[in-house]
Amino acid sequence: MTGEGLLVDGISKSYGPTNALTDVSLAIRPGRVTALIGHNGAGKSTLLRSLSGAEVPDSGSIRIDGAAQSFTGPRDASTAGIACVYQELSLVDQLTVAQNIFLGQEQVAGGVLSRRQMNRRADELCAEYGITARATDLISSLPVAQRQMVEVARAINQKAKYILLDEPTTALEEQQVEHLLGIVRRLVDEQGIGVLLVDHKLDEVFAVADHIIGLSGGRVVLDGSVEDVDRAAVIEAIVGDHGSGPVDTAAVAAIVGDGLGETSLDSVETVSEAARAREFGAPVLEAAGLSGNNLHGVDLTVHAGEILGIYGLVGSGRTRFLRTVYGAFPLAEGSLTLLGQPFRPKSPAQAIKAGVAFLSEERKFDGFVPQMSSIENVVLPVLGKYIRGGVLRWRALKGSADDVLSQVSIRGQVSAPITSLSGGNQQKALFARATLQAPLLLLLDEPTKGVDIGAKREIYGIIRTLAAEKNVAVIVVSSEEEELTELADSIAVFRGGACDGVVYPRSSVTAAQLRELAWADASPALPAT
Amino acid sequence: MTDTTTARKPPTSKNSEVHVKKRRLPDETGIFIVLVAVLLVFSILSPNFRTIDNGFTLLVNGTVIGFLALGQTFVLLTGGIDLSTGANIAMSGVLVALVMQAGVPWPAAMLIALIAATSLGVLNGLLIHYVRIPPFIATFSTQGVALAIPLIITGANSIQVRDIGFSWIGQGRIAGVPLPVLLLLVAAVIAGLWLRMTRQGVHVYALGGNKNAARLAGVNIARTTILVYAISGFCGGMGGMIVTSRLMVGFPATGTGNELFYSIAAAVVGGISLFGGVGTVLGAMIGAVLIAAVSNGMNVLSVQSYWQSLVIGVIILVGVSFDTLRRSRAGRPVFAKRPAAGTPSLPSSTTPSKS
Numbered sequence: 088m089t090g091e092g093l094l095v096d097g098i099s100k101s102y103g104p105t106n107a108l109t110d111v112s113l114a115i116r117p118g119r120v121t122a123l124i125g126h127n128g129a130g131k132s133t134l135l136r137s138l139s140g141a142e143v144p145d146s147g148s149i150r151i152d153g154a155a156q157s158f159t160g161p162r163d164a165s166t167a168g169i170a171c172v173y174q175e176l177s178l179v180d181q182l183t184v185a186q187n188i189f190l191g192q193e194q195v196a197g198g199v200l201s202r203r204q205m206n207r208r209a210d211e212l213c214a215e216y217g218i219t220a221r222a223t224d225l226i227s228s229l230p231v232a233q234r235q236m237v238e239v240a241r242a243i244n245q246k247a248k249y250i251l252l253d254e255p256t257t258a259l260e261e262q263q264v265e266h267l268l269g270i271v272r273r274l275v276d277e278q279g280i281g282v283l284l285v286d287h288k289l290d291e292v293f294a295v296a297d298h299i300i301g302l303s304g305g306r307v308v309l310d311g312s313v314e315d316v317d318r319a320a321v322i323e324a325i326v327g328d329h330g331s332g333p334v335d336t337a338a339v340a341a342i343v344g345d346g347l348g349e350t351s352l353d354s355v356e357t358v359s360e361a362a363r364a365r366e367f368g369a370p371v372l373e374a375a376g377l378s379g380n381n382l383h384g385v386d387l388t389v390h391a392g393e394i395l396g397i398y399g400l401v402g403s404g405r406t407r408f409l410r411t412v413y414g415a416f417p418l419a420e421g422s423l424t425l426l427g428q429p430f431r432p433k434s435p436a437q438a439i440k441a442g443v444a445f446l447s448e449e450r451k452f453d454g455f456v457p458q459m460s461s462i463e464n465v466v467l468p469v470l471g472k473y474i475r476g477g478v479l480r481w482r483a484l485k486g487s488a489d490d491v492l493s494q495v496s497i498r499g500q501v502s503a504p505i506t507s508l509s510g511g512n513q514q515k516a517l518f519a520r521a522t523l524q525a526p527l528l529l530l531l532d533e534p535t536k537g538v539d540i541g542a543k544r545e546i547y548g549i550i551r552t553l554a555a556e557k558n559v560a561v562i563v564v565s566s567e568e569e570e571l572t573e574l575a576d577s578i579a580v581f582r583g584g585a586c587d588g589v590v591y592p593r594s595s596v597t598a599a600q601l602r603e604l605a606w607a608d609a610s611p612a613l614p615a616t
Numbered sequence: 617m618t619d620t621t622t623a624r625k626p627p628t629s630k631n632s633e634v635h636v637k638k639r640r641l642p643d644e645t646g647i648f649i650v651l652v653a654v655l656l657v658f659s660i661l662s663p664n665f666r667t668i669d670n671g672f673t674l675l676v677n678g679t680v681i682g683f684l685a686l687g688q689t690f691v692l693l694t695g696g697i698d699l700s701t702g703a704n705i706a707m708s709g710v711l712v713a714l715v716m717q718a719g720v721p722w723p724a725a726m727l728i729a730l731i732a733a734t735s736l737g738v739l740n741g742l743l744i745h746y747v748r749i750p751p752f753i754a755t756f757s758t759q760g761v762a763l764a765i766p767l768i769i770t771g772a773n774s775i776q777v778r779d780i781g782f783s784w785i786g787q788g789r790i791a792g793v794p795l796p797v798l799l800l801l802v803a804a805v806i807a808g809l810w811l812r813m814t815r816q817g818v819h820v821y822a823l824g825g826n827k828n829a830a831r832l833a834g835v836n837i838a839r840t841t842i843l844v845y846a847i848s849g850f851c852g853g854m855g856g857m858i859v860t861s862r863l864m865v866g867f868p869a870t871g872t873g874n875e876l877f878y879s880i881a882a883a884v885v886g887g888i889s890l891f892g893g894v895g896t897v898l899g900a901m902i903g904a905v906l907i908a909a910v911s912n913g914m915n916v917l918s919v920q921s922y923w924q925s926l927v928i929g930v931i932i933l934v935g936v937s938f939d940t941l942r943r944s945r946a947g948r949p950v951f952a953k954r955p956a957a958g959t960p961s962l963p964s965s966t967t968p969s970k971s
Contacts, residue, residue, distance in 0.1 A: 415832060436834040445832060453828030458893040459821065467822055467833040470815040478813045520833075 091152055092116040093138070093169065093249045093281055098147030100133050107133040108144065109305045115249055117281040120271060122292040122313075124285070125302035125325055126400075126602055128566060131285050134302065135251055138283070139171035140164030151249075170242030171251040176234050178226045185209035185222035188241045212240040216270050232263040239270065249281045250274065256291055257402065268295045287400065289318050301325045326602035355604070356595035358577060360388060363590065367393040367576070371528050371560035372412065372425055379419020382407055386588035387579055389528070394554050394561045395590070396575030398568065398601050404584035405564040406448060409530045412562075413445040414438040426527065439468050442527035446517050446534055448564075450510070454517055461501040461508065462488040465520040491519040495549055511542025518549045522557075529553060531563045535570060547574050568598035580604045643887050644899045650885075651906045658913035665916045672794055676862075678908025679796040680705065680855040682901060684879030685886070686800070686807055687737075687851025689900040690844040692883055693811075695824040695892025696751035698845060700740060702876030703762035704852030706868055708733040709859050710766035712782075713775035713866025722782035730853040736762055737849020741842030755845075759876075766868035775866035786861030796858045800901075803854070807847075808897035820844060824892025874925060881928050882907045885935035907931070 093115040100108040108130045115121045125131045136142035138149065140158030149156045151167055158164045164171070178187045185206045194201045209222035218236045220229050226237065235255055242250050252271070256264045272295055274280045286292050292299060299316055301309030301324040309316065309324035316324075364370065368391025377385035382404050389395040399405045410416045412423060414432030423430045425441055432438040435445070447454045455464045465488040466473070473480045473487075492501050495515040499508040505516060514534065521529055534550065535543045551574075553559045565571050571578050577590045582605060596604075659666040684701045691698040712729035716722055736758060743754040777783075788795040811817035816839075822830040823840050831837050855875070860866050886903025888895030907928060914924055 413832070434834075434836070435832050436836055439834040447829075447832060453826070453832050456822050456825035456829050456833075456893065458825040463818070467818070467830075467835070470818060474815060479815060479818070481813075 093283075094150045095134075095138070096148045096150065098134075098137060098144040098149065100137060100142065100144045106305050108137070110147070111302070111305070111307055112147075113300050113307060113310065115281045115283050116298075117248065118275055118279045119297040120275050120282045120284055120295050121298045121300060122284045122286055122296035123300050123302065124287070124289070124292060124321065129302040129325065130305040131302055132253075133305075135171060135173075135253055135283075135285065138164065138251055139169060141171075165245065165247070168246065168248035169251065170245060170247035170249070171253065172235065172238045172242065172255060173253045174255075174257065176238055178234055178238060180227040181225065183223050183225055184213065184218075184220050184229075184237055187226055187237055188212065188222075188244050190241070192245060208244070209240075212244060216240055216243075216273075217266060232259050232267065235259075235267070236270065239274075243274070243278070243280075247280065249283070251283045251285075253285050254287060255284070256286060256288065264291065271295055289321060292321075293318070322603060322606060326599050326606065355591060355600050357589050358592045360590075363388075363390055363393065363577060367391060368558060368560075369426070370424075372423065372430075372562075374408075374412070374421065374423050376421035377408065377411060377418070377423065378421050380407055380411060380416045381584050382411065383584040385421070385581075385584075385586045387586050388588070389560045389562055391527075391560050392554050392558045394550060394563060394574060394576045396571035396578040396593070397562060397564045397581060397586075398566075398571055398578055398605060399581030400605050401566065403581040403605065404586075405581050406532055407584070408581070408586070409445065409532050409562065409564060412438070412528075413443055413530055415445075439524065442525075443530065444468075444521040444524045444526035444528070445530040446514075446521060446532060448532040448536060450513055450517065450537075455505050455513065457506045458504060460503060461492060461497065461499075461505045461516045461519075464505050465492060465516060465523060468520065469523055487523055488519070491523045492516060494522065495519045496545065509539075509542075511538035511545075514538050514546060515542065515549070518546065522549075522553065525557070526559055529559050529561045531561065533565055534563060535565075535567075550574060568601045571601065572596065572598060643896060644902055647886055647899060647902050647906065651902055651909065654906060654909050654913070658909065658916070662913070662916050665913055670912070670916065672797070674908050674912040675797045675905070676794045677912060678904055679794075679800045680858055680875060681878045681882055681907055682800045682904040683803070683851045683855045683858070684875055685882035685900050685904045686804055686897065687848030688879050688883045689807070689886075689888050689895065689897055690811075690820060690847045691751070692880075692888045692890060693820050693824045693892060693895060694841060694844050695827070696744065696841070696844070697755065697880070697890070698737075698740065698848040699752065699755040699876060700736060700759040700762055701848055701852035701855070701879060702873075703759040704733050704736055704849060705856040705859055705875060706766050706870050707736065707762040708853040708856030709870055710770060710775060710856075710866040710868050712857060712860055713777050714769065716777055716779045716782065717775055722779045725779075726782075726785070726857055729856065730850060733853025733856060734846050734850040737846040737852070738842055740849070741845035744845065745838050745841040766866075770866070770868050772868055774868065777860065777864045777866065782861050783864055784861070786858045786863075796862075799854065799858075803851070804897055804901050811897060816840065816843065821893055824889075824894075826893075874928075877925070878907050878911070878928060879904075881932045881935070884939065885931055887939075889939050890936060891939070903935075 095111060095113050097110045097112050098108055099106070099110055111130070111134060113121070123131055123134070133142060137144045140161045140163050143159065149158070156163070156167055158167070179190065182190070188209045189205045194205050206222040212218070213220060213222065216236055216239065218233055218240065220233050220237070226234060229237070239250065255267060259267060268291060271282055271284065275282055284292070284296060293313065296313050298312055299309060299321060300307060301321060303325050309321065370388050371391050372389050374385050374387045385404070385408050397405050397408070407416060411418055414434050414437050418431055425443070430441060432441065432443070438445070451457070456467070459467075462485055466484045470479060470484070473484045489501070495518050497508070497512050497515055497519070499512050501516075505513055508516065531550070535546055538546065550561055550563070554561050563571065563575055572593050575593050577592055578596060578601065579586055579588070579590050580601065664670060687701055688698055708729040711732055712725050715725035715728050720728070740755050740758055743749045743758070744751050784795065786796055790798055811820060819830065819835045819840050822833065822835050823837060827837065859870050882903035883895070883900045884890060884903070885906060886895065886899035886901065888900055910927055910931070911924055914927070915921075
């Protein structure tokens with residue numbers, strides 16, 4: 088590939104056995120908005136990081152206007168004219184708008200900062216791009232939407248020729264979205280900048296983009312001009328199961344005429360509450376209208392002995408729901424009942440006491456205490472049950488810990504710091520901890536994240552045993568559709584912080600359908616219903 | 617890594633006992649060897665150092681640092697720091713003298729002063745947990761307050777203690793052993809056992825090891841935080857009682873010197889990690905004796921007192937460097953302790969944690 092633009096040619100990147108990107112080629116042309124869409128784990132972030140120099144691809148090349156680039160760090164990319172605006176903004180809150188815009192490229196006259204000149208230029212940029220803030224305002228005093236614009240202004244000021252925007256609209260209100268998209272358009276039309284826009288919302292994509300690229304499973308599955316593809320084609324491309332190679336856009340457009348998008352969800356069956364109650368035990372947890380903390384109404388029931396899977400896009404409220412039930416987040420509105428009794432845990436300690444166990448998604452961040460041994464980590468939540476005369480019965484504690492740890496077949500020394508175990512064994516140790524708690528309800532957030540395939544099988548076995556033999560009600564949140572269709576008895580879908588309580592039996596729903604269900608809200612104009 | 621195809625016998629407790637047999641040296645071995653070496657060197661250099669009398673003097677002088685180090689141990693284990701303990705000596709020491717001056721019998725006066733000292737600790741805990749002031753700033757501020765109060769009340773004059781009974785605390789002996797030494801010994805044993813044998817004690821380690829994980833495992837963060845600062849406050853108060861009782865004067869300018877500095881040094885060289893979650897009371901107490909020995913030995917050898925701070929500063933640097941290196945050497949504990957069967961212990965980790 089030659090010619091003008093930011094050209095990506097056949098880049099691949101893998102993390103261990105996972106191929107995050109496989110032979111990805113695409114072009115970001117100046118004066119065009121290229122939208123990048125894809126599902127959780129489709130490789131969007133890896134692609135962005137590769138383009139912005141934060142990640143070095145294993146193979147393939149990146150060229151800008153014909154010149155080959157090899158980025159070894161973000162600085163190289165920005166020197167080459169690429170600016171990336173991530174969701175987590177990289178502004179310094181304590182500095183002013185102008186200071187941020189000029190950060191690292193301060194204008195100096197005779198060793199002294201030309202403060203006035205920089206402020207004037209910053210004010211010009213603000214006026215030009217509809218930022219209501221002044222150059223001397225602190226970033227910390229600005230709303231999120233404005234901060235995002237400041238970051239864009241910084242990119243413009245630094246003469247970026249290509250701007251990568253990572254889901255810039257997720258935190259914005261409708262009006263602000265319009266404003267931002269308007270500015271994106273102007274950047275492209277007036278300044279001839281090439282924009283890569285990562286976005287979940289198809290409405291926005293179709294409103295602003297010239298070109299659409301779909302990623303799925305680390306491969307480009309859609310690459311076409313916005314005139315050539317429609318929503319159905321886009322959804323089909325990114326949620327469908329693909330072998331390899333991009334979808335022929337002309338062919339997709341032809342298929343869409345047959346209403347492909349409509350039929351795919353028609354075969355999905357739902358299962359009624361009554362049927363689930365018959366198949367499993369009594370309801371253990373019932374959530375009704377759970378709101379607050381970015382949840383917008385969650386209705387959900389899980390029964391004794393049932394493994395209920397929760398599916399949804401990242402940020403759809405799955406983790407917040409689990410943590411709210413566990414008492415780690417306060418419950419604002421709505422009701423929770425546990426075994427028919429009202430349940431309002433104010434802290435994890437209370438939830439544990441009520442019989443709820445939880446495994447965090449981020450083991451290292453809030454799963455275990457690294458300095459402690461596996462045994463100590465396992466017994467931590469149940470110490471209160473092993474006290475005689477105020478003194479811990481360590482012998483009994485250790486006996487119980489050894490028991491549950493051997494049930495999950497830990498490989499490694501259980502009396503050494505838990506960090507000496509492999510990721511899979513650490514996770515199994517935390518399952519041993521949950522087993523020891525003898526919970527009514529077990530909440531699992533991405534239970535097989537970062538574990539190898541062997542440990543994954545074992546973890547599925549542990550979860551099934553807990554549900555089948557101990558009659559534990561299990562809620563599993565997962566981003567892997569296959570994990571849910573394999574493990575869960577029933578599956579519910581979260582969208583935009585809400586869950587309608589509709590439950591699909593695993594036998595009737597496919598991975599592709601799950602993905603489509605999760606996108607339903609994000610793309611309101613889904614094939615006529 | 618893991619293997620599912622072969623059904624391997626899961627490790628049992630027997631398995632871990634095998635491994636316990638090759639038990640390594642306890643954490644405290646290193647610092648203990650250093651202590652013995654220091655004592656030997658001073659004994660060789662000075663005949664006066666190696667007398668029993670001087671031994672007791674060393675220990676009695678060390679008790680105040682020892683108490684502060686004991687309190688500091690709890691706070692450091694949670695990953696915090698208490699800069700107000702030195703000031704607490706002055707506050708409680710003057711307060712007990714004032715209360716006795718008002719005619720209150722010494723045991724009641726002591727109780728009042730100790731409650732006040734503990735309250736200062738509780739205040740630290742409240743500021744740190746609820747107001748979310750970083751421990752360094754919170755205790756730095758209360759230190760200033762606690763130092764000023766006795767100076768303001770007394771106009772910087774010392775307060776004589778006339779209740780002879782009170783002198784027993786700092787000057788009494790039981791079976792020839794000075795009472796302050798016994799008090800510290802008892803307190804240290806209780807503290808050591810409490811940390812190992814009670815639920816709340818384990819929670820202290822969990823909080824310091826990983827606050828987020830501890831919370832999700834049901835640890836009451838508020839209670840644990842407030843408790844450790846309260847304990848540190850109480851220990852500061854004990855230091856104040858001993859100082860005032862030994863001098864029989866409530867001296868508003870005590871605790872402004874090196875006590876705080878030495879107590880942190882004692883805990884740190886004793887293996888208490890400044891990053892939280894690692895260390896034992898025994899280690900901290902050996903550290904306190906080491907600091908006291910260095911201080912006493914240099915006095916006996918008539919080294920200019922200016923040198924003491926320098927030497928102890930170097931000791932802190934060595935201790936902290938050791939701690940930091942130990943943490944950064946992933947998977948390779950330097951003096952990691954392996955728990956014996958049935959005996960809980962908290963092995964030192966070597967993996968940096970996001971704390």
